[in-house]
Amino acid sequence: MSLLGNHLPKSQGALVFVTMMMTVCFPTAFGYDSLMMSSLNALPMYKDYFGINDATSNLNTASMWIGQIVSTFSVQYLADTFGRRTCSISGMIIVTIGIILQSAAQNVAMFVVARIILGFGFGIGAVAVSVLISEITPLKWRSVSTGLFFTNFLLGALIASAVTYGSMDINSTWCWRLPSIIQIVPLALSFFFVLFAPESPRYLISKGRIDEASEILAIVEDAEPTSAAVTTIVAKCADETADKRSHFAIWGEMFATRTGKRRMISIAILSCAVEFGGSSVCSYYQSLLLGQAGITETKQKLQVGMVSTIWCLVWSVTGSLMFDRLGRKPMAMGSLLGMSVSFFIMGGLMKAYDDGANISAYGTVALMFIFQMFYSFTYTPIDFVYAPEIWSTKHRAAGVAWYSFVNDSLGLIATFTLSIAMTNMGYKYYFLNAGFNLIFLPFMYYYWVETKGTKLEDVEELFEAAPYGGFGNKFFTPTEIESVEINSEDKFVAEEKC
Known part of the structure; x- marks a missing residue:
């Protein structure tokens, strides 16, 4: 007699469908918030209602990061104590509370508190849902499923840009309250599909x-x-x-071993590339970038936002499908190089525009699109591909929580400082950002381990065997098959080791 509930998938195909829907719905709600805030920052009614300036814009936008950072101190304990599925549901309930408060906000303080609660819920959900997906998805679908996890962040961003574009002419606070309320739709769908998912085995x-x-x-x-x-x-x-050690001991183990330190450094490098690579410039502060390029009309900014989101979504889906063909490490290094070159050229165009050259603003916009192509091809989908799969089962929730903590901390710094740096430095900021990106290339080459085609249960052996530097993982051959004699006639069969 089956011990599983009747509502859970009973075939691999049904399970893949449920995990794919989880992959779509939760990140869509998360991504919706990102571009919603970018679009709201361009709405005069929103800015007038809250008295938005550089400081309050940064506070309203970045307060969600604070909640996400706080969540990392509890998510590993919750996921390992109560289960990935229960933790996922808890995060979604907390996000719902945040959406209600944000939609009803009467002042900056209420809006900020709501966004901190939103961030706390999204932080718990992002770790728990991504770990659950990685642990119940068949190997042949794992990189696609986890790659699409953060790719669907862009689907949410596209929906948000369309909603805010449609609501911008509402001559009341509903121009920003309505987009906030609609965020609950993909969240409710996510909750529904998690209820049909099994707990992590x-x-x-x-x-x-x-x-x-x-x-x-x-x-x-x-x-x-x-x-x-x-x-x-x-x-x-x-x-x-x-080994039933405390959760605090698990954190200590992660820093104590050679392979643990290597994983920690790899995750820190990934976080720096994701948050300081320039993505916030082209998402949260896209409106400011377009203004520096010479595009000042609100409608034009929102139109560019929608087109760029579709562009990013296409390249992110493409990248998700290429991880098992090209490998994580080559894609990460190639994209980072392309991002740097794009920013160098973009900075040059902005300098020429500032110097009075007759240059169309759409030259800079074109470079923004090229930058987004490189970033979206690798760094949008890899966000929750690499972090879960480099850790053993015992350390996976803690490892993804560590990635979330570093990522959110750097995201908070970037969100608070970028608009000020972009305003004060002008075109020089893009040169600085491009040069900063190049610093990570040698560290990525030396520390990262290619995980293409590796089962989660073999990842510990993979890291033990991995040399520093190089591409691919042909050096590693898991010993899953042995030959055993079955009779006196010297016939042999291949049998999997247990």
Whole structure:
């Protein structure tokens, strides 16, 4: 008799459908918030109602990052204690409370508190949902599913840009309250599909619920619960999680070992590229960038925002499909180089415009689109591909929480300072940002380990064997198959090790 509820998927195809819908819905709600704030910063009614200046604009926009940073101190404990699925649902409930308060905000203080609550819920949900997806998705779909996780951030951004474009002519506070309320739609859909998702079998194994975990793994692997494929995963996960140390001890372990330090550094490099690479310039402060390029009309800014979001979405989906073909590391380094070259040229065009040259503003816009192509191809989808898959089962939730903490901390700094730096430095800021990006290339080459095609249960062995520098992981061959003699006639069969 099955131990799983009747509402849970009973086939691999149904499970992939549920995980893909989770991949679509939650990031859509998250991404909706990003471009909604960028678009609201261009609405005169919103700015007049809250008395927006540089300081309050940064505070309203960046306050969500504060909530996300705070969430990282609790999400690992919640995910490892109550389960990835329960933690995901909790995060969505908290986000709902934040949306209600934000939509009803009467002053800056209420708006900021609402966004801190939003950030706290999104921080918990982003870690829990991404870890859950990575742990219940079959290997052949994993990089696509986790790659599309943050790619659908752009789907939410596209919806937000369309909604705010449609509401900008409303001559009341509903021009910004309505976009805020609509954010709850993708969140409700996300909640619905998480209810139909099974709990992570890796979490169930850590709690001794082996039979339930085996049933879920049988669906993931499209095999019988007693098959070698399932029992191998159960045995490896049980070994990894056998040491019942405190959650604080787990954090200490992550910093103590050579492979742990390498993972921490790799995650920090990824966070720097994601947050300081220039994405905030082309998203949260796209309106300011366009103004510096000579585009000042609100309607034009919103139109460019919608087109650029579609452009980014197309390249992000393309990148999600290429991780298992090109590899994580080559894509990350190639895109970072392209981003730097784009910013160098963009800075040169802005300097020429400032010096009075007869240059169309759309030359700078074209460079913005080229930058977004490079960024979206790798750094949008890789956000929650690389972070979950480089950690063992015992450390995965803590590792993704660490990535979230570093990423959110750098995002907070970037969001608070970028508009001031862009305003005061003008074209020089783009030269600085481009040069800063190039610094990460040698560190990425030296520390990163290629994880293309590697099972989650083999990642610990992969990092133990990985040399520093180089591309690919051909140096690593997991010992999953051995030959065993079965009779006196010297016949052999291949059998999976358990």
